[in-house]
Amino acid sequence: xxxxxxxxxxxxxxxxxxxxxxxxxxxxxLKDISFDVRPGEIHALLGxxxxxxxxxxxILSGLHQPDxxxxxxxxxxxxFASARDANAAGIATVYQELLLFPELTVAExxxxxxxxxxxxxxxxxxxxRAGARALLDSLDCHDLDVDTRIATLSVAQRQRVxxxxxxxxKARILIMDEPTASLTEKDVTRxxxxxxxxxxxxxxxxxxxxRMPEIFALADRVSVLRDGMMIDTRAIAxxxxxxxxxxxxxRSIEQLFPKGEAKIGEPVLDVSRLNHGRLVRDxxxxxxxxxxxxxxxxxxxxxxxxxxxxxxITPATSGEIRVMGKPVSIRTPRQxxxxxxxxxxxxxxxxxxxxxxTINENLSMAALDRIAxxxxxxxxxxxxxxxxxxxxxxxxxxxxxxxxxxxxSGGNQQKVVIAKWLxxxxxxxxxxxxxxxxxxxxxxxxxxxxxxxxxxxxAIIMISSELPEVIGxxxxxLVMNNGQVTGMIDRADATPETVGAAMTAQTKSKEAA
Amino acid sequence: xxxxLRHETILALVAVVLLVALAxxxxxxxxxxxxxxxxxxxxxxxxxxxxxxxxxITGGIDLSVGSILGLTAILTGVFWQNLGLPLAAAAGLAIxxxxxxxxxxxxxxxxxxxxxxxxxxxxxxxxRGLAEGISQARSVRGYPDWFYVLGQGNLFGxxxxxxILIVFAILASVLLATTRIGRSIYAIGANEVAAxxxxxxxxxxxIAVYTASGFAAALAGVIFVSRVSTTxxxxxxxxxxxxxxxxxxxxxxxxxxxxxxxxxLIGLVVIQxxxxxxxxxxxxxxxxxVLIGLMLIGAILMTTALNRRRA
Numbered sequence: 016x017x018x019x020x021x022x023x024x025x026x027x028x029x030x031x032x033x034x035x036x037x038x039x040x041x042x043x044x045l046k047d048i049s050f051d052v053r054p055g056e057i058h059a060l061l062g063x064x065x066x067x068x069x070x071x072x073x074i075l076s077g078l079h080q081p082d083x084x085x086x087x088x089x090x091x092x093x094x095f096a097s098a099r100d101a102n103a104a105g106i107a108t109v110y111q112e113l114l115l116f117p118e119l120t121v122a123e124x125x126x127x128x129x130x131x132x133x134x135x136x137x138x139x140x141x142x143x144r145a146g147a148r149a150l151l152d153s154l155d156c157h158d159l160d161v162d163t164r165i166a167t168l169s170v171a172q173r174q175r176v177x178x179x180x181x182x183x184x185k186a187r188i189l190i191m192d193e194p195t196a197s198l199t200e201k202d203v204t205r206x207x208x209x210x211x212x213x214x215x216x217x218x219x220x221x222x223x224x225x226r227m228p229e230i231f232a233l234a235d236r237v238s239v240l241r242d243g244m245m246i247d248t249r250a251i252a253x254x255x256x257x258x259x260x261x262x263x264x265x266r267s268i269e270q271l272f273p274k275g276e277a278k279i280g281e282p283v284l285d286v287s288r289l290n291h292g293r294l295v296r297d298x299x300x301x302x303x304x305x306x307x308x309x310x311x312x313x314x315x316x317x318x319x320x321x322x323x324x325x326x327x328i329t330p331a332t333s334g335e336i337r338v339m340g341k342p343v344s345i346r347t348p349r350q351x352x353x354x355x356x357x358x359x360x361x362x363x364x365x366x367x368x369x370x371x372x373t374i375n376e377n378l379s380m381a382a383l384d385r386i387a388x389x390x391x392x393x394x395x396x397x398x399x400x401x402x403x404x405x406x407x408x409x410x411x412x413x414x415x416x417x418x419x420x421x422x423x424s425g426g427n428q429q430k431v432v433i434a435k436w437l438x439x440x441x442x443x444x445x446x447x448x449x450x451x452x453x454x455x456x457x458x459x460x461x462x463x464x465x466x467x468x469x470x471x472x473x474a475i476i477m478i479s480s481e482l483p484e485v486i487g488x489x490x491x492x493l494v495m496n497n498g499q500v501t502g503m504i505d506r507a508d509a510t511p512e513t514v515g516a517a518m519t520a521q522t523k524s525k526e527a528a
Numbered sequence: 529x530x531x532x533l534r535h536e537t538i539l540a541l542v543a544v545v546l547l548v549a550l551a552x553x554x555x556x557x558x559x560x561x562x563x564x565x566x567x568x569x570x571x572x573x574x575x576x577x578x579x580x581x582x583x584x585i586t587g588g589i590d591l592s593v594g595s596i597l598g599l600t601a602i603l604t605g606v607f608w609q610n611l612g613l614p615l616a617a618a619a620g621l622a623i624x625x626x627x628x629x630x631x632x633x634x635x636x637x638x639x640x641x642x643x644x645x646x647x648x649x650x651x652x653x654x655x656r657g658l659a660e661g662i663s664q665a666r667s668v669r670g671y672p673d674w675f676y677v678l679g680q681g682n683l684f685g686x687x688x689x690x691x692i693l694i695v696f697a698i699l700a701s702v703l704l705a706t707t708r709i710g711r712s713i714y715a716i717g718a719n720e721v722a723a724x725x726x727x728x729x730x731x732x733x734x735i736a737v738y739t740a741s742g743f744a745a746a747l748a749g750v751i752f753v754s755r756v757s758t759t760x761x762x763x764x765x766x767x768x769x770x771x772x773x774x775x776x777x778x779x780x781x782x783x784x785x786x787x788x789x790x791x792x793l794i795g796l797v798v799i800q801x802x803x804x805x806x807x808x809x810x811x812x813x814x815x816x817x818v819l820i821g822l823m824l825i826g827a828i829l830m831t832t833a834l835n836r837r838r839a
Contacts, residue, residue: 328724328725347727348724348725348726348727349727349728349729351727353727358725360725365719365722366721366722366725367722368722369715369719369722369723369785370718370719371718371719371785371786372715372718376714379711380711380715380722380723380726380728383712383728387707387708390707390708390709391706391707392706392707
């Protein structure tokens with residue numbers, strides 16, 4: 016390993032950034048960045064949301080042009096005017112939001128924009144399909160059919176298509192932006208194998224991730240960005256998790272999952288034999304005041320579907336819901352809200368926020384009745400509440416409450432969604448992946464906030480794909496598989512093994528019988 | 529918000545320059561009588577365009593307004609002449625039917641999830657067909673004199689219908705900028721899913737907006753009849769395009785989520801003064817159409833450029 020590293024450090028970098036800076040309007044997003052990637056190296060890039068990682072990636076991939084500094088490819092100065100230029104120079108990017116065309120096939124997507132041609136400029140489909148096959152095979156993806164439409168593939172499969180697409184451009188450097196954010200454990204393992212095989216072929220990889228175990232398993236070097244500055248670049252052997260986290264946030268994180276003791280009160284939500292479609296089948300549970308009920312399960316186990324049914328987005332087809340002991344019918348989110356439910360959805364960009372509107376306008380959106388008892392909006396009251404919420408939740412926005420939320424970092428956007436729902440003064444708060452795509456600092460803040468809310472008597476349902484989070488934060492854990500409850504585990508008994516076993520168990524009914 | 533104001537400021541400056549330039553082209557243009565008369569001619573498109581602004585901000589479109597105008601005009605004549613209702617009642621009833629036509633648009637769009645473009649394209653044909661079927665190609669004339677006050681008379685020296693347009697515009701501006709409904713309209717246009725997830729009454733708001741659009745077109749229909757003293761089934765043909773042009777020229781995003789009533793009003797003024805001023809200056813109608821087309825492209829490029837600078 017170390018001799019390998021020494022050998023690598025002698026290899027000249029394929030791409031090098033020197034003194035790169037970039038501003039948007041008045042705001043300096045990147046300051047004097049120096050960074051390089053060598054062939055066959057996995058270079059992890061760490062940083063909180065808003066640290067400047069995305070901007071740096073976009074400069075490397077030609078989407079943004081730097082204001083100052085130099086970029087070199089194999090020692091030659093280079094300027095990219097577009098993503099096409101970067102592709103041509105051998106730099107490809109796999110973004111977090113996969114950018115494939117769902118209605119086209121795997122082969123069509125891989126070669127989109129640079130199809131192999133026959134005479135008269137006709138597309139050579141045979142060559143395209145064979146090329147796609149070869150690329151996928153080289154990634155050990157023999158199970159993927161090149162004629163399948165993208166829409167029918169899983170996230171992990173789509174990601175492999177994206178990687179094949181990058182390779183079809185003969186990429187020498189592959190930038191991967193949080194590639195494992197929405198993958199299951201099994202797919203993560205497989206992705207890591209793919210990344211290692213690319214490395215073995217001499218492809219340099221920029222690996223952006225928040226997940227420490229992956230970074231330590233894969234990376235050769237690691238760079239940390241903070242507030243637009245490159246704080247440190249070091250060999251992975253010289254780094255440990257605590258150091259990296261403190262470099263990243265500029266302070267030490269005391270405790271990641273601080274669910275404190277809360278007084279568990281009377282039941283507020285009583286669900287019995289709830290059904291909707293294939294993924295919500297005969298679900299029963301009780302939620303009490305001051306309690307955090309974690310919902311664990313694999314992707315596609317019906318966790319989010321259960322939340323959508325509770326919140327009236329896909330209303331239940333049968334079963335009973337009682338709120339504060341009273342049987343209720345929830346057919347729309349509006350009814351759910353009026354009954355004291357709040358739902359912080361999984362996809363904050365699409366479902367949680369109106370990105371073009373300001374923090375102020377987003378915060379009042381679910382509680383317009385409170386700032387407009389009649390027809391007219393009380394703008395002064397709205398602003399007062401917004402200023403208060405922004406301070407209370409520690410939302411960092413440089414232009415204050417009138418900044419469009421689309422300009423905020425992921426963690427701050429998530430705080431706005433949570434704050435928006437707290438404005439409705441709910442009794443029951445459903446959080447769907449509350450810390451996905453959120454940096455370590457904001458994550459700790461969100462966990463502390465949940466703890467605090469539970470202590471004040473709020474009942475919380477938290478859906479999460481991260482086992483440590485579920486186990487650390489929950490008083491009880493409801494485990495789902497295939498649309499059914501396969502386990503209800505108390506805090507005392509919750510370990511990765513017990514929860515993990517329930518996640519793949521068939522049904523609970525036998526056990527109960 | 530700042531960006532919207534910038535678009536409107538630029539357009540207002542264009543309008544001023546245009547008015548000055550046209551005033552130099554023809555001595556008849558910048559006279560009180562001519563300008564007031566242009567206001568009279570602008571009212572029907574204006575009423576429709578103001579509510580079209582709402583529709584487009586929600587991310588929708590209403591192509592059926594011209595047909596609703598025609599149907600309302602025909603029904604006013606038929607209710608009065610053939611059914612023998614008092615004219616005021618006939619006009620009121622016709623407006624009610626026109627408003628209902630708008631409600632049907634909203635209902636079809638929200639209940640069955642039909643894209644607004646398709647739904648209102650269908651009702652564009654449907655309502656026009658009804659108007660033609662009911663009228664049987666006969667026109668209705670000979671309305672009582674008091675009725676012409678609406679379309680041809682003056683109030684305090686200003687055309688009667690211009691007062692209606694002014695009141696309508698003020699109410700619409702206030703509604704859009706300062707009320708819950710206005711806020712919901714912007715939110716729905718910018719991100720309908722998030723608006724729904726936030727518990728906003730998405731369908732109810734959309735139905736209300738299309739119903740209001742039907743009402744505006746119907747009101748414009750009655751004013752139209754009063755202005756031209758007759759009723760024909762082809763009235764209002766192509767009106768939807770004039771209204772949409774004014775809205776888009778006024779800076780409202782065709783993708784929804786952005787726009788304002790004041791922008792639409794400036795857009796209307798620009799179009800009307802171009803049409804009138806150029807014809808006074810002896811330029812043919814085709815030339816004017818080309819110029820309006822070019823201005824529209826210019827406006828869209830400007831919006832895009834302003835957006836990009838922000839992004």
